[in-house]
Amino acid sequence: MNRTRIILRKSAWAIFTIFIVIIFNFFLFRVLPGDPARAGIRDPRLKKEAIEALQVKFGLDKPVINCFETLNPIKLGSCTIDPMETQFFIYVGNLVKGELGISYHTNRPVADVLAERLWNTILLIGAGQILSILLGVVLGIVAAWKARTSVDYGAVTASLIAWSLPTFWLGIILLFWGSTVGLPVGGKATPGISTYPLIQQWADIAKHMFLPTLTYTIVYMGEYTLIMRSSLIDVLSEDYILTARAKGLNSAQILRDHALKNAMLPLVTVIAINLGFTVAGVIQIESVFSWPGLGSAIFEAVIRRDFPMLQGAFLLIAVTVILANLLADLTYTFLDPRVNVE
């Protein structure tokens, strides 16, 4: 009963947050300076008529919302017009229909572009997260078990360094190194590989993934190691561990059956939050290695003032973060019975 109520309440909050994000998303980009119809275009060949035609094409000739013609600079307008003739309600109306609009920059449906890019990013994050979690957890356990030995100090130092490395810097260094040992320095696959057998295509993608995944793994592994280590050290000092030891259980049994389950809790939270944020957080890795993912799409959209792309991408990120948090909350209710007691 208690659990159901918690799940319902958390889900309701998540939906409410997404709703707020949708509204915020729209206005965020419109209070920034800049005219999408001429962003990135600085050319005397672009005539005033062309700019006006583009504004009509993008729907930017319509008032932003009732009473406001534009938000930057703030220009007041009629308050009595049909709301469905304003940019805001057209945007909301399209969202309800599941349409994210057409990108100003590429003239393609935003949903198509996002879908293409999302898979590439998921591939990259997926591999990176799995590797960094595995390595981080193992290293964290070893460090905690051998606490205050040279192994522990070594692991902690290495983790701290890895965690604090600037991602783009590490990426560039690895790119320089990688190019000397024959690893591809950019892209998702060798152009033209699509005519080759499938197994060769996968091998090619794996080769292209090596450097960005390595960068990702190094950066996140450190964080996971540190959290795992400190959380496990906490748990290992609990009385019930002493009891387990007194019962004559061996180290492996104590770790596996008694300590790890509790020590994993903080890590689950961090992983869930990271999963949400890394959708956006891989921008640096993607730009260094020219990985055609969401991050580089967002970067490009910001430069071009591509409102529909930005709105779509931000909505996607927001939804991912919110869902990942919801997932973490819900996982908690199963992992940790104390959460249910309020």
Next chain:
Amino acid sequence: MKQKVLYIVLLAALLLAACGGGGSAEQPVVVRVGKAGSPDTLNPGNAILANSYTIFELVYDSMYELNLDGSFRLSIADSAAVSDDGLTWTFKIKDGIKWHDGEPLTAEDVAWTYNLYKDTPEYPYLNGYYTTYFDTITFTDNNEVILTLNESIPNLESQLVFLYILPKHIWENVDKLEYENTEMVGSGPFKMTEYAQNEFVRLSANTEYFGTQPKVDEVIFQSFDNQDALVQAIKAGQVDMITEMPSTAAASLKEEPNVELVVGAPLSPYVADIIFNQMDPENCPEDGGICSGHPALLDKNVRLAMAHATNKQQLIDVVLLGLGKPGLTLIPDGLGVWYNNSIQDYAFDVDLANQTLDNAGYVDADGDGIRDMPDGSRSLTFRMNWPSDSIEAPRMAELLGEMWSAIGIALEPSAVDPDALTAQCCPAFDFDIMIWGWYSDPDPSSLLYVYTTDAIPYGSSETGYSNPAYDELYVKQQTELNFDARKDIVWEMQKLVHDDVVYIIPYYSAAVQAYRTDRFTGWITDQAKVELSDVTSLLVIEPVK
């Protein structure tokens, strides 16, 4: 346990990848070009980025092609005839040209395409600027296109060079604004084979091309998100040629065995400019004008002194690492015959600069090291802004600050978001000095327009400069049909704006490109302009034996 299995699988995949790579025996000859960036769209009407136009040049044909010496050559037509009044042009289209899908290309396609561009105001470039003078376009049974103009103009070639001919049988059935055109059907020397947006464009040779046929089987343009990766890619042999790089990389590539660096005037030159706000508040544009410029900049003596105090060679050496030439006006040396090379630039002479300011009454009244207005109302402290995405501007601003402090002028430098800068710039004129720049059309008209009074309310004039004599010359060169007479006018206009110190043009940056010597030979590097990704090179290069 499950995680362990996954890990092993992944590791195996990586190992496999490292060992793999063997291919079949009969490999096509593929030239790989590394590009920073990618096409925005393959719909020529909607496209804005130069990377798109590179692809259009290879896949489509136009009436004229631009040569690397800046001249034009007739492409799909056998002849071009113009009526005595200069208003009616007749092009006889070559017989037997085929689209990539096998359909014949006829005068009807050409006329239909020109009408499409003319009637679509949403096409930012191909409509507005290049079809301004089009009146009617028709075709005859004799495979002729008849183009009538509403005014006789001297530079029709440069107007037609980017108007890519599209196949009517495909385009008449699609939405001209939303069509993505990813399966481009053109008539050019290369065919679209595979396109992955933001990843690569793969083109293959059109073996039925009516002109010179390519000697390679495929050209692949691979997109990179940063120029450092591009440099590493050519060093490692992952690409055969690159068309841009950071200036800092040029030196290291020069050392590289198997890589040849090519430096020269760019095909579409970028002109960096130092902009003085000369907008008189009394003539402030009604629509959006703020006009907060420093009054001293309205005085030519101040601008002249700053020009004399600017060491352009030092700017080139430090900012471009030597890869550029001193600039004069917005018309760069890359425009060949249109560039007025007879103009004597202002000598770098700090004493003369100081004297000019002394004579004009700008003295340091309060002894703070900065000169003041003759009436003492304010000091010669100028705001200096540049777009935050510029790599060159911060270094340039720092150097200018030092150079101009030698004549008692102080700067308040700041990098500004490009959009915010546009908002400050024009037609608001809410700045003192800016560092920015323009891309030039092959014809001088578009950048000459920037200096006109007409350009002020449209936001194309960034200085607010207004000179009736200049405006008159601008109109005159637009319709002067005699080539030499037009050249003289264009030269005179450059002299005028140089004399008035409308801008300081610090330099014309060179195109810096590189190719691998162990892969292909025959790159065209001896022309006035350098562009290795131009069709001229890609048609003639051959694999190294």
